[in-house]
Amino acid sequence: MKSRKRELREVYVWELPVRFFHWVNALCICVLCVTGFIIANPPTLMSQVEASFSYWFGIVRFIHFATAFVFMFNFIFRIYWAFVGNRYATWDNYIPLRARQWRNVWHVLMTDVLMIRNEEERSIGHNTVATLSYLVLLLAAVLQCITGFALYAQTSTLPLFQWATWITPLLGDEMNVRIVHHLLTWFFILFTVIHVYIVFYHDYIARHGLISSMIGGWKNIPEDVAEEEEKLEQKERRRSRRAGHAV
Amino acid sequence: MTTSKSNADLLPTATEPRPTVYEECRRKGVSRRKFIQFCAMMAAAMGLEDVAVPKIVKALETKPRLPIIWLHLQECTCCSESFIRADHPVVASLLFDHISLDYTETLMAPSGHQAEQSMEDTMSKYAGQYLLMVEGSVPTKDDAYCCIGGKSARQILTDAAKGAKAVIAWGNCATAGCVQAANPNPTGAVGIARFIGDKPLIHVQGCPPIADVMAGVIVHLLTFNSLPILDDLGRPKAFYSRRVHDTCYRRANFDAGLFAESFDDENARRGYCLYKLGCKGPTTYNACGIIKWNGGVSYPIQSGHPCLGCSEAGFWDQGSFYKRDTVVEGFGIEETADKIGLALGAVTVAGIAAHAIGTNIRKRREINEVE
Structure with a gap:
């Protein structure tokens, strides 16, 4: 029997709102991609019915538009949570300004991407390469919302949706808006493929229980990594308290 | 000279009054009835109310x-x-x-x-x-x-x-x-x-x-x-302000998912939506569906031809008039969005496969290290 004893500690990493955001977002992206491709090139399912008895293409478009709203407001909610969430959810994870985060980028490149070194996984939340990819995802989502709602605004008289129409004169005409929207769809697909693979990879190698943590929120972190994180957290708290006194 | x-x-000369439109019409033998018809049609085309018709008549009668x-x-x-x-x-x-x-x-x-x-x-x-x-x-x-x-x-x-x-x-x-x-x-x-x-x-x-x-x-x-x-x-x-798509009399077919797939198929004969034949109506702003052409006789879609999008900038460069695939320029070649996406997808999958092999070698080594 191959076995070894490992000192592990359970750490509550992903709060419920973060998990909620994640799965709603995943569902939205799947629905939007599928309906998006149907809208771009609809299959000819029927040909013998009267138009007045059928509305399936209208329904596909309705699902696409309705899901787009969920997608957008879900992201807005997550941005809010980036200011009130725990240390693994805050905005400063996603906009790396500290030297420690850039050292982590180097570690991920050497260990996980190129596999030149074999260092232990020491991130409890996201590593910095992951957070950077989510920053790119956010930018793509913003652009996708702008191009999507610019196309949608033409069928709506509510001023709520007119905010995105400035993109149309910028890109020339709506056909170009459509091209950008279509290309960005592929970005989301490729992102999903890579993202899912990396999730499997991390559970395969680091064995922190990443996949189950996306449901339950808790991760199994080696004792020494958890202790190091605890010390770092205390240090940060002391520093912020001192800064508070200075002010 | x-x-x-x-x-x-x-x-x-600049001081000499120029004839008004109405005076010119009468001189050319246009009846008042025809003149009023024209004014009414213009008001309708511009989407104005009835009260605008006398204004137009007066303007054309009095202004040079x-x-x-x-x-x-x-x-x-x-x-x-x-x-x-x-x-x-x-x-x-x-x-x-x-x-x-x-x-x-x-x-x-x-x-x-x-x-x-x-x-x-x-x-x-x-x-x-x-x-x-x-x-x-x-x-x-x-x-x-x-x-x-x-x-x-x-x-x-x-x-x-x-x-x-x-x-x-x-x-x-x-x-x-x-x-x-x-x-x-x-x-x-x-x-x-x-x-x-x-x-x-x-x-x-x-x-x-x-x-x-x-x-x-x-x-x-x-x-x-x-x-x-x-x-x-x-x-x-x-x-x-309106899309050709939204004023199209074939719109019901679009919402019902009834599409012609080629110019000579049964669906084209039934007058189904020309979306899959490259119709640019959904991104084109014009009054073709309302005012129509040649005195309201017809317009391209009514004649069985998809809209080319001729009132939009760059409509010549959006790929084939008869396909919805949009062309993306760059790298010296033109590709559609889907081809680019599929190519990048293939590269991604190949990269993942190579990475997965490396990962398994690493994992095997780690398992073998455990006594």
Whole structure:
């Protein structure tokens, strides 16, 4: 029997709102991609019915538009949570300004991407390469919302949706808006493929229980990594308290 | 020069009152009934209420005809051709001195030096009053691509715009360069907007624009003495605020998912939606579905042909007219969005496969290390 004893500690990493955001977002992206491709090139399912008895293409478009709203407001909610969430959810994870985060980028490149070194996984939340990819995802989502709602605004008289129409004169005409929207769809697909693979990879190698943590929120972190994180957290708290006194 | 002198004699002086549209109509034998019909149709085309009809009638009865300069730069004259096929061509053409002494290369009486002279006369006599109407794009790579009477298109346009009251860009050429600006755009053709300074500009899009839309824009200027409300791209909202898609009589088929897949299939014969045959109606803003062409006879989709999107900038460069695949330029080759996506997908999967092999070697080593 191959076995070894490992000192592990359970750490509550992903709060419920973060998990909620994640799965709603995943569902939205799947629905939007599928309906998006149907809208771009609809299959000819029927040909013998009267138009007045059928509305399936209208329904596909309705699902696409309705899901787009969920997608957008879900992201807005997550941005809010980036200011009130725990240390693994805050905005400063996603906009790396500290030297420690850039050292982590180097570690991920050497260990996980190129596999030149074999260092232990020491991130409890996201590593910095992951957070950077989510920053790119956010930018793509913003652009996708702008191009999507610019196309949608033409069928709506509510001023709520007119905010995105400035993109149309910028890109020339709506056909170009459509091209950008279509290309960005592929970005989301490729992102999903890579993202899912990396999730499997991390559970395969680091064995922190990443996949189950996306449901339950808790991760199994080696004792020494958890202790190091605890010390770092205390240090940060002391520093912020001192800064508070200075002010 | 005797020619220019006799030509100048024919021109009305600035102080002499110009005939009104209605006077001109009566002189040309147009009945009052026809004239009123035209006014009513214009009001309808512009989406105005009944009360606007007397206003239009009064304006055309009392206001002098507009002095105009109509320039032909890099174009095919299809805008002019469209205009003279207006629903009430006689009345429409009398809205301005179309075939009199003002300057329009295709239809004016004088030619050569006389023609150049008549343009200069109009520019000086009606400085600040005349309307400048432009068909065609301007070359920016080399002025020699378009010269008339020894002057470059750019020069002619800049000079003519200086004294204009307002400028109308007829068609896709004057707005966005149209086919001359299509890739690779050998002459560097562009629309006229950047050459006219800060003059008020109306883009009347289309290749060509609908004749009644052209007439409607002029009637609006005459009646209300102000620019019509324009959209983000400078087009009059009365005619360009609705998508061809939303005013299409085949729209019900689109929502029902009933599509023709080729021009000779059963579905095409049933009159199903032409979306899959490359119809650009969903991204095209024009009044084709409402006003239609040739006196309301038909329009492309009604005749079984998908919309080409001719009232949108760059419609020549959006790939095949008969496919919805959109073309993306770059890297020296043109590809559709889906081909790019699939290629990147293949690269991604190959990368993942290579990474997965490396990962398994690493994992095996770690398992073997455990006693």
